[in-house]
Amino acid sequence: xxxxxxxRVLATIPVMAVVALFVFSLLYIAPGDxxxxxxxxxxxxxxxxxxxxxxxxxxxxxxxxxxxxxxxxNGDLGVSIxxxxxxxxMIAQRIEPTxxxxxxxxxxxxxxxxxxxxxxxxxxxxxxxxxxMGFAVLxxxxxxxxxxxxxAYVFALELDWLPVQGYTPFNQxxxxxxxxxxxxxxxxxxxxxxxxxxxxxxxxxxxxxxxxIRTARAKGVGQRGILFLHALKNAAVPIVTxxxxxxxLLIGGAVVTESVFAIPGLGRLxxxxxLRRDYPVIQGVVLLFxxxxxxxxxxxxxxxxxxxxxxxx
Amino acid sequence: MMERRHFLKTGAALGVxxxxxxxxxxxxxxxxxxxTLRFVPQANLANFDPIWGxxxxxxxxxxxxxxxxxxxxxxxxxxxxxxxxxxxxxxxRTWTFRLREGLRFHDGEPVRAADCVASLNRxxxxxxxxxxxxxxxxxxVAVDDRTFRWRxxxxxxxxxxxxxxxxxxxxFMMPERIARTDPFQQIAEFVGSGPMRFNRGEWVPGAxxxxxxxxxxxPRQEAPNWLSGGKRMLVDRVEWIIQPDPATAAxxxxxxxxxxxxxxxxxxxxxxxxxxxxxxxxxxxxxxxGCLRFNHLHAPFNNPRIRQAVAMIVNQPDMMRxxxxxxxxxxxxxxxxxxxxxxxxxxxxxxxSRPRDGAAARRLLQEAGYNGEPVTMLVAQDIAWLAQxxxxxxxxxxxxxxxxxxxxxxxxxxxxxxASREPRERGGWNxxxxxxxxADCTNPASYLGLRAHGDGAWFGWPTDPGIEAGRDKWxxxxxxxxxxxxxxxxxxxxxxxxxxxxxxxxxxxxxFRSNVTGVVPGxxxxxxxxxxx
Numbered sequence: 001x002x003x004x005x006x007x008r009v010l011a012t013i014p015v016m017a018v019v020a021l022f023v024f025s026l027l028y029i030a031p032g033d034x035x036x037x038x039x040x041x042x043x044x045x046x047x048x049x050x051x052x053x054x055x056x057x058x059x060x061x062x063x064x065x066x067x068x069x070x071x072x073x074n075g076d077l078g079v080s081i082x083x084x085x086x087x088x089x090m091i092a093q094r095i096e097p098t099x100x101x102x103x104x105x106x107x108x109x110x111x112x113x114x115x116x117x118x119x120x121x122x123x124x125x126x127x128x129x130x131x132x133m134g135f136a137v138l139x140x141x142x143x144x145x146x147x148x149x150x151x152a153y154v155f156a157l158e159l160d161w162l163p164v165q166g167y168t169p170f171n172q173x174x175x176x177x178x179x180x181x182x183x184x185x186x187x188x189x190x191x192x193x194x195x196x197x198x199x200x201x202x203x204x205x206x207x208x209x210x211x212x213i214r215t216a217r218a219k220g221v222g223q224r225g226i227l228f229l230h231a232l233k234n235a236a237v238p239i240v241t242x243x244x245x246x247x248x249l250l251i252g253g254a255v256v257t258e259s260v261f262a263i264p265g266l267g268r269l270x271x272x273x274x275l276r277r278d279y280p281v282i283q284g285v286v287l288l289f290x291x292x293x294x295x296x297x298x299x300x301x302x303x304x305x306x307x308x309x310x311x312x313x
Numbered sequence: 314m315m316e317r318r319h320f321l322k323t324g325a326a327l328g329v330x331x332x333x334x335x336x337x338x339x340x341x342x343x344x345x346x347x348x349t350l351r352f353v354p355q356a357n358l359a360n361f362d363p364i365w366g367x368x369x370x371x372x373x374x375x376x377x378x379x380x381x382x383x384x385x386x387x388x389x390x391x392x393x394x395x396x397x398x399x400x401x402x403x404x405x406r407t408w409t410f411r412l413r414e415g416l417r418f419h420d421g422e423p424v425r426a427a428d429c430v431a432s433l434n435r436x437x438x439x440x441x442x443x444x445x446x447x448x449x450x451x452x453x454v455a456v457d458d459r460t461f462r463w464r465x466x467x468x469x470x471x472x473x474x475x476x477x478x479x480x481x482x483x484x485f486m487m488p489e490r491i492a493r494t495d496p497f498q499q500i501a502e503f504v505g506s507g508p509m510r511f512n513r514g515e516w517v518p519g520a521x522x523x524x525x526x527x528x529x530x531x532p533r534q535e536a537p538n539w540l541s542g543g544k545r546m547l548v549d550r551v552e553w554i555i556q557p558d559p560a561t562a563a564x565x566x567x568x569x570x571x572x573x574x575x576x577x578x579x580x581x582x583x584x585x586x587x588x589x590x591x592x593x594x595x596x597x598x599x600x601x602x603g604c605l606r607f608n609h610l611h612a613p614f615n616n617p618r619i620r621q622a623v624a625m626i627v628n629q630p631d632m633m634r635x636x637x638x639x640x641x642x643x644x645x646x647x648x649x650x651x652x653x654x655x656x657x658x659x660x661x662x663x664x665x666s667r668p669r670d671g672a673a674a675r676r677l678l679q680e681a682g683y684n685g686e687p688v689t690m691l692v693a694q695d696i697a698w699l700a701q702x703x704x705x706x707x708x709x710x711x712x713x714x715x716x717x718x719x720x721x722x723x724x725x726x727x728x729x730x731x732a733s734r735e736p737r738e739r740g741g742w743n744x745x746x747x748x749x750x751x752a753d754c755t756n757p758a759s760y761l762g763l764r765a766h767g768d769g770a771w772f773g774w775p776t777d778p779g780i781e782a783g784r785d786k787w788x789x790x791x792x793x794x795x796x797x798x799x800x801x802x803x804x805x806x807x808x809x810x811x812x813x814x815x816x817x818x819x820x821x822x823x824x825f826r827s828n829v830t831g832v833v834p835g836x837x838x839x840x841x842x843x844x845x846x
Contacts, residue, residue, distance in 0.1 A: 031722070033729030038366050044761070044771060045732050047439065051365075054497040082359040082366075083518040084499040093517050149560060157564055164564040165556070259557045262565070264520030268557060272357060272519045275695070277725050 005302070012294045019290040020072070020283070024065050027279050033057075034081045034277040055081055068283065077287075078280035080273075087284035090269060097167045098265035100177065101257065102250050104185040109192040110243065116193070117200020117239075118227055121208060132197060139194025144253050148187040148260035155183060165262035184261040188253045192246055199242045203235035210234075236307040244300035251289055347845045348549040350829070352838070353556045353565070353574040358522045361511065362499045364439050367481040369750065373837045376540075377524050377551065378419075379485035379505035382410065382429065383477030384540025387835070389655070389755060391477030392541035394533065395424065395486060395506070397459075405468030412459040415531045418488050419510045426455035431492035433463075436484045438496040442475035442758055443484070445788070471758060471788055479540055479752055479836050480759035508532070508544045508841060509551060522553040537842050539833075544841035547831065551840055566591060566824060572845060573825040575838055579638050585824050595642075596823035597836050599651055599751035603632060603698075603816030604762055605706055608743050609775040611736045613688065618681035620811040624664050625674040626709045633817040635701035643819040648804045649763055651751040652818045656797060661805030665815065675713045685716045689737040691745040693724040702746040702816055731772045745772075751818065752836035756796070757784045757803060765812050773813065779806030 035052035052058050056067075071078055077087035120132035156164040162183055168176035207213065208231055216230050255267035266285055273281035304311045356370040363375035383391040393399075397413040416424035430453055437443030437450075451464040463472075476484050486492075487505060494500045503511040509524035516522050532543035554571055556562035563581045565571045567588055575596065577585065585591045605627060607614040614620050633643035646652050647662035659666065688710065692703030703719070710717050718737070722730075727745055735741040753759045764770045764784070765777035783803035790796040825832055831842040 031729060032725035033732070034725075036728035036732060037725060038360070044769070046769075048732055050497045054495070080518075084360065084362075084501065085518070090518065094520075152561070152564055156568060160568070164568050164570055165561050166554070166565075166570065260561055262520075262554070262556050262558065262561050264517050268519055271557070272359070275723065275725060276359060277729075278359075 001305075005298070008298050008301070012291070012298075015294055016287065016290060020069065020287060021065075023283050023286045024068060025061075027277075027282060028061055028064075030277075032277040034279065037276050038082065068280075072287075077284040080281050081278050082276055087280050090281060091266065091284060091288060094264060094266045094269045096169060097263045098254055098258070098267060100167075100170065100181055101184055101188065101254055101263060101265060102247075104178075104181050105189045105192060105250060106243070108185050109189040109196060112189070113193040113196035114200050114232075114239065117197040118204055118232060120197065120201040121204030121231075122223070122227055124205060129201075132201065136194040136198045139190040139197075142190065144187055144191065144256045145260050147190050148184070148257060151183045151187055152261070167263045167265075180261075180263070184257045184263060187260070188250065188257045191249060191253060195246055195249070196239065196242060200235065200239055203238045204231055207231045207235045233307060237304055237311075240300055240303050240307065244296050247296050248293060251293075349552060350548045350550070350573065350840065350843060350845060351552045351554055351571045352840075353562050353571050354553050354838075355576045357519050357555045357557075358516075358553060359518050360499060361503055361516075361522075363485050364435055364482050364496050365499045367439070369481065369837070372479075372481045372483060374522065374553065375483070375485055375505075376507065376837065377509040377840060378503060378507045378511050379487060380416075380507045380544075381477060381484055381540060382486065383473050384542075385474070385477050385479055386538040386541045389474075391473040392535075392538070394477070394541060395429075399473070401472075405470065406465045408463045408465075408472055409456070410461055410463070413531070413533075414459070416506050417529045417531075418506045419504045419527055420488070421529070422488060423458070424486065424506050425458045425489070426461040427458075428489045428492065429486050430455050430461050431489040432486045433484060435487075435492050435494065435496045436482060440475075440482050440484070441761070442471065442478070443482075445469070446472070446475060469788075470791065474758065477540060478759060480750075506530070508546045520555050522555075524551045525549065532841075537833075537839065539835050539839065546841055547844035548840075566826070569826060572829050573823070573832065573838075573843075575823055576821055577824045579642075579822070582639075582822060582824070590827050591824055592827050592829075593822050593824050594832065595820050595834055596838075597751065597820065598834050599654065599755065599836050600818055600820035601748045601751055602646065602649075602651065602754045602762075602818055603629075603636065603702060603748045604746065605702065605814040605816050606731075606745050606747060606762070606773045607775070607811070607813060608741065608773050609812070610734055610773075611741060611743065613681075613683050613686050614743055616681050616683075617810055618677055619683055620814075621664060621809075622674040622677040622681065622683075622713065623710065623715075624811055624814045625677065626669055626671055626713055627706065627814045627816060628669045628709065629665075629815070629817040631705050631709075632702055633819055635705050636698045636817070637819045637821070642821070643817050646815050646818040649754070649760075649807050649815060650756070650800055650804065651754045654751075654755045655793065656756055656800040658797070658801045658804045660801040661808040664808050664811075671713050678713060678715070683715070685714075687716045687718045687737065688743045689718045689720060689741070691720050691722060691727045691730060691742050693727045693746070694721050695723045698748060699724070699727075699746045706744070706746070706816075734774070746816070750836060757787045757800065762813055763803065763807060765807075765810065770812075775810060775812035777806055777810040777812065779803075780810065780812070782806075 035048050035055060035057060039048045039051050079086055080090060116132050120129045123129050152164050155162045163180055166180055168180050170177045213226060213230060216226055254265060255271055258265040258267040270285045354370055358370055358374050360366045360371060363371050381394050382396045384394045385391050395412055395416055396410050398411045400409045412424060418424060433453060437447045446469055449466045451466055453463045455461045491500050491502050503513055508527055508530045510527045512523040512525055526546045526549050532545050535542040537543055559578045562574055566574050582593055585593055607620055609615055629645045637643050644652050647659040647666035648657060650656045690707060693699040707717050707719050730742055731745050733741045737743055749762055757763060761771040765775040765780040767774055767776040780803050783799050783806060787796055787799035790799055828846045830844050833839050
């Protein structure tokens with residue numbers, strides 16, 4: 001097991017290297033010029049040129065790439081072209097809101113979607129099943145920003161129950177933190193709930209048709225025990241896989257959700273950086289997201305062993 | 314109706330979070346809330362060096378932190394600000410300035426003449442008027458702690474305007490150690506002598522920036538008037554809350570989560586008008602000047618008659634209705650300077666004022682030898698005003714048979730590509746769209762779009778000795794009548810050579826909660842004199 005973990009962690013190094021090369025190259029060939037953005041609309045071409053030179057953007061591709069990689073190897077993600085702040089500092093400022101949003105969404109989604117999927121499988125073909133599947137289709141189809149606006153309109157503007165926007169750090173109190181995150185988490189969780197509920201239902205249906213379920217019934221195990229002790233545990237591997245894969249969905253959705261609810265998270269940082277061509281920030285954030293994604297996949301693989309003792313590494 | 318602040322607490326009481334003792338919610342007292350002004354700016358404050366980054370949003374934020382030697386009032390007259398007195402020699406070549414007593418930086422150090430000299434040296438490298446002064450400068454020295462002298466080789470009558478103008482970059486005064494930074498490098502400290510201190514530790518670029526009142530600030534005794542007069546802060550704290558989504562900003566304003574929104578979308582104004590807690594006013598009476606910019610280096614727009622043909626079909630009402638909608642917020646402009654300001658003139662502006670004539674434009678294109686060369690039109694889709702201008706212009710040019718290559722892209726790409734002097738087939742361009750702040754177009758000094766000195770000119774690089782001659786006359790003008798005559802000369806020349814085609818003059822509204830008082834319209838948001846009840 002430990003050897004497997006070490007192997008997988010080591011395997012992230014070439015993956016990250018490829019990501020780094022890809023991101024850097026993509027940004028290099030992408031149109032746009034941060035110097036022009038910095039200089040402003042009223043700047044002369046000479047001003048833009050001087051700023052470009054001062055930022056080192058006039059240096060050859062290989063020199064810039066080599067410098068960047070060397071800095072990363074030394075634990076330095078660079079300095080934002082615009083804010084003059086270290087990229088690591090900017091990421092640190094933004095990581096709590098995004099982490100809070102993603103964790104709350106994950107908890108919300110799993111705790112709603114799994115029972116929904118189980119119930120839908122149990123009541124297959126009934127109104128309950130159709131209602132759950134109808135919700136799943138809706139969850140997939142309605143964009144996050146539409147759900148976000150609707151929730152904000154109803155719960156913030158009309159009912160005045162929750163704030164429209166912003167983020168309160170956790171250390172300023174649990175309730176203010178939660179107040180700001182409920183609507184974004186529900187908005188972001190819609191797609192996720194739909195995805196997990198569908199997979200849970202499909203997997204449960206398959207498991208419920210297995211011989212050992214029939215045997216359990218014959219032995220007199222109750223419905224609850226069959227569903228949650230026998231069926232769900234055996235259906236867990238695909239569900240956990242989807243939860244992991246869905247993390248990418250969550251990160252992508254967080255970009256939109258953070259904009260709609262003005263949450264100062266990594267998603268907004270990424271969008272702002274892309275629009276301004278703030279290369280060090282884009283590179284830093286994409287590297288971080290890639291690393292998180294690789295890490296989550298590793299965790300998912302390890303979780304398999306908990307749910308299925310036949311899996312050994 | 315259950316209110317927001319009770320919602321979760323009620324849930325807790327019902328057992329939703331029973332036992333969560335110790336998790337507390339901080340509460341701002343009403344008094345503290347009334348002393349904090351929450352403002353939604355036009356854009357993100359991504360950097361905070363008003364000399365290095367000349368975006369308007371940086372300038373507007375810098376006004377809080379850094380003070381100026383002079384400041385213009387609403388008649389465009391420069392008034393003393395940090396300066397107590399000035400003296401100009403009889404030959405107009407030596408200016409001696411004396412600072413007010415008691416001025417201090419936020420670090421407690423006194424403001425010295427040496428700080429001003431260093432600040433002016435840095436500013437003059439980046440500013441158009443500053444560069445003119447540098448070109449004729451003999452020396453700029455501190456005479457004593459409160460006095461400095463600027464000796465020139467020839468008179469510069471617009472000296473006080475240069476030091477007090479509101480166009481970027483503004484001549485802000487910084488401590489000498491900061492002002493010695495290369496003007497093409499960002500400063501690392503944000504210490505000024507203005508009415509507010511920047512809370513650097515609270516700055517989250519893209520989300521939030523805050524300022525606290527500087528208790529040692531010494532305001533002038535005069536009433537505030539734009540950049541001049543006593544900059545008295547009536548709130549203890551100013552918070553800028555960056556809102557990337559206009560719908561969210563609108564909801565936040567309606568809910569009282571923010572107090573003042575600098576640039577609300579016009580589409581949202583009807584909602585605000587129905588809300589008695591929100592007031593709407595024109596933000597800046599000087600408005601904006603829309604611009605269809607030609608590349609004068611390459612065919613087809615290196616031919617003045619083809620530029621004239623385009624000017625004959627650009628219909629400002631079409632443009633403005635697409636851009637701004639509300640007819641009360643825009644005006645036809647038959648000249649290049651900001652309408653309703655002293656230098657506005659329609660001299661020679663018939664090509665802009667007469668009825669649009671597609672047939673005549675088509676004939677002129679033929680006579681000028683236009684034979685279907687592609688016109689690469691860069692249109693930023695992420696800025697609604699520019700996207701609309703592009704759509705209208707695209708239809709107009711196609712209607713007279715021009716072969717438009719419509720490049721829908723983002724502003725970042727336009728910003729980079731417009732700097733290319735290559736022909737279109739090698740990554741260059743023929744037309745792009747932008748707008749100028751009306752405040753920058755009130756006179757030739759800061760009107761970069763109206764420079765026409767070829768390679769040194771703004772993107773598009775027009776050449777027109779007539780415009781430049783008029784500009785020189787304006788700088789040398791001794792009085793308002795001479796200035797106006799110079800502007801008429803510039804306008805006549807520009808209407809012939811067309812460095813760009815004005816697409817209309819338009820204003821935008823600002824919106825604020827009705828408990829906010831003292832908001833004064835102007836080319837930038839003034840925070841002094843603004844109070845909250």
